[in-house]
Amino acid sequence: MAKCWEMRGCDAEMMATCPHNHPGEKCSSRCAFAACDRPTHAQTSDPALIFAPSIDRRRAIKEGCTFCAFFLTHGPQMPASE
Numbered sequence: 001m002a003k004c005w006e007m008r009g010c011d012a013e014m015m016a017t018c019p020h021n022h023p024g025e026k027c028s029s030r031c032a033f034a035a036c037d038r039p040t041h042a043q044t045s046d047p048a049l050i051f052a053p054s055i056d057r058r059r060a061i062k063e064g065c066t067f068c069a070f071f072l073t074h075g076p077q078m079p080a081s082e
Contacts, residue, residue, distance in 0.1 A: 004040070005065040005075055009033035029063040036064055044069040054078055 008015060010033040015021045020028060027034035043064075044050065049072040056076040057066050065071040 003075075004036065004038055005060040005062065005068075005071050008061055009035065026060065027062040027064075034062045034064055036062070036068065038070075040070040042069040043067050044072065049073065 008027055010018060020026065044067060049069060050067065052072065054077050055072055056078045059076045060066055060071060
């Protein structure tokens with residue numbers, strides 16, 4: 001099952017013409033379809049979460065996820081350095 005930060009908010013037809021639907025491009029937080037309606041979504045301004053170096057923000061498909069407490073707490077972690 002896909003994680004919420006791995007899913008775009010638009011359908012397949014919309015993704016075909018979306019300028020953000022390219023590898024490495026995040027859905028803009030200004031896009032109405034990128035808004036998260038999940039009950040776990042909670043925007044945060046906690047600097048400890050926002051600037052935590054262990055979170056792999058590259059894996060979030062939407063910009064809004066990078067300020068979501070759920071993603072920042074439960075999301076993917078950076079690989080351990082060797």
